[in-house]
Amino acid sequence: MQQTSLHPMLNVAIKAARAAGALINRASLDLEALRINTKSPNDFVTEVDHAAEGVIIETLLGAYPDHGILAEESGRTHGAKHSEYVWIIDPLDGTTNFIHGLPVYCVSIALAHRGVVQQAVVFDPTRNDLFYATKGRGAFLNDRRLRVSKRTRMSDALIGTGFPFRRGDNFKRYVKMFEEVMQHCAGLRRPGAAALDLCYVAAGYYDAFFETGLQPWDVAAGSLIVTEAGGLVGNFTGEADFLHQREVVAGTPRIYAPLVAMLSPYTRVIKEEDVAAAPTPAAQAAAPAPAAPKKRAPVRIKKDEAGEAPV
CATH class of the missing domain: 3.40.190.80 (D-Maltodextrin-Binding Protein; domain 2)
Incomplete structure (x- = not known):
């Protein structure tokens, strides 16, 4: 089954993903020349990650300058800060594989509207495989409709x-x-x-x-x-x-x-009530964590003194 017409925003995302994929493919031909930095132990970023992210953001904001951006390497520094539309970008998912020449990596681009993902593109440049979806219109690999497996056990x-x-x-x-x-x-x-x-x-x-x-x-x-x-x-x-x-x-x-x-x-799911009770990063910076137990300690002591001695 072929999807005859694509959503305009999906088309722009596909264009951005293919541009990043072409850049990644060129870089893969000479991995020896690659500059690699370490974000943290075993977590790498290369100049290709940054360059691919740059071309994606340029393509997306060129078409939709009022949209927001959430990207792996640059965070929210680009795009409109309070837009209802946010592009969520991983310019090179599988950087460690890429560095080693293992051909399992991809470009990932999604568009969320009010927190709900509406458009999605994942491009595998080593196989020229394009996975994409628009909410409510099915998922595709190149021009083939995708369905999950029928296994039940x-x-x-x-x-x-x-x-x-x-x-x-x-x-x-x-x-x-x-x-x-x-x-x-x-x-x-x-x-x-x-x-x-x-x-x-x-x-x-x-x-x-x-x-x-x-x-x-x-x-x-x-x-x-x-x-x-x-x-x-x-x-x-x-x-x-x-x-x-x-x-x-x-x-x-x-x-x-x-x-x-x-x-x-x-599970390590963060419940809404935990989020509400937890101090914000700004509050944590303003009030160091050790201060909290000092305030609570007298309360516990009074309770102990009011009752029997603790065992």
């Missing part, structure tokens, strides 16, 4: 994942998740580019995918492509609130449910 499922790699990630927690899922499915895979992993769920290559520690630009585009292909996406407790929760599960409906049941004990 967890024991038959091939599941994608991503390993934690940053300092501060909870490796022990992940190993427990890995062990549990691995014992119930047909196999686990870890190629190293979450945006592509989500597209592989949409295409039926995987039956499900899960990962922790992800940012909005890793999952925004891929999540719409999955849902438009008939799949489900959520956090580890199965709720639709995943974009800013740093955890995601995606899959064909019959595999998604048992996978969520396995992963829900490991």
